[in-house]
Amino acid sequence: MLQVNSLTDKRIFENKIDLLVSDLDYTLINFGLGHQAGVKNISKVLGQNVANEFNDIFNLIHEKHIVIDKENWDKQSRFSKIISQMKSLKFVKNQYGLKEYSREFYFIIALKKFNLEPKKQTIEAARDAYWSGIKDSSPIYNDTKTFLSKLGKTPIIIMTGSDSVMTIADDLSLEYVPELSKAYKESRVKKVPFQYQGLIIGDPWDKPDERFFNLVEMEIKRLGGFNKQNILFLGDSYHADLEVPERRGYKTVLIKR
Template sequence: MANIKYLFFDCMETIVDLYDLPQENDYALWAFKDSGVEHFWKGFSDFLNSHEKVKNEISYTLEPHQEYDLIRRFELLVQKNKAISIEKQIEVVNKLHANYWKTYQSKCFVKSEVRNVLKELSKKYELAVVSNFKVNGGIEQLLQNNELGNVFKFVVTSINVGWRKPHRRIYEHATNLAGCSSSEILFIGDDYENDYKTPQRMGYKTIYLDKNGAKRSGIESVSNFYELQAVLKE
């Protein structure tokens, strides 16, 4: 592609995959199970109920697509549990958060195909990650864990910007860091709205990563990173 200076990538399910896609309740389970603080709740159902109430309570206070740190959810959940003394609250919050993040990382991997192609592309283009994520520093750590820590010029996450894709502020922030116009950036990701349509409306060139390999009319897409590499060589 002519005149492209930067490649912006989504992260989760684009670069980093999970062995098993989580169900909605799994996020609470990953914090609770084997955390060492399970005894403060009657069981997982009790924890899940509290977790969902707190999640909804926080969402009511935010504007559409506004982001917050996941640890805030655990803090509020613990504060509302009368069985946990004030002196114990920080310890319990930290154990829930650490357990969640340890479990999450254990389920993540990067395909060798993805790793190899990214390293090759970095010889010709500047690469960056623009991703939604609720764990501060989490995307950076996942990339480091998978030998990709030095491949990207910068990482922009919703937790740092305060807004999730498809809010325009996260894209604008990334474009400012790139120091070029949006027309000189190619955005690649697996979310049709966040990584294809919205960036396109903001002037980016876009390629949709459609892992199912379904070629839809009028949509420029690839089904894997080798196909992406071939397109970029054209």
């Protein structure tokens, strides 16, 4: 695995690239800016305190997913507490497991922290305001523009994680519905300002599940015969994006801006 802090790093192109398989958020597009816009929208619906707590929960969950040295992570206790709170809420258990990135969990936990009553309509309004901010305010990084220009006509497969969107019942029970969650992600992937030839979304099986990467490899085969040594996997999380491809013999690049 090659680790870089910019996609302009010349080492990325030391080997021939016939196909790029890339994560999207925090890798090619600045999801952080979109998230900030989304949190600002949440504050207009639920207030600044709830928006700040939502933001803290999201950042904690995200850090857990990208940290390399998980055993020595100093926020494990706080993370475990949040996961316990998620598990204590009403949600339909299914074969897909707990969706830690489900923002609906964050809304309910944040509202309860400030002794505010969670309501279906307000949570749905805040959720839609959040995702609207992300869709409208997640530009591609400047180094992505340079990187894609250098790639030229090299085909691209986007392998992007689930947005883990859940339905909300009147009694606040939550249910992960893969089709709904996938539709949310598809609507914002359509807005990326570059061409891609393949798309795999983590609904219902998300990264780093082997079944997700089985679908990625099926997409690779659909696009044509590529030498595995000339296929590059790119991502911002070693565990989620690159560990399985690396084990399967692909070249990998970890981007840490």
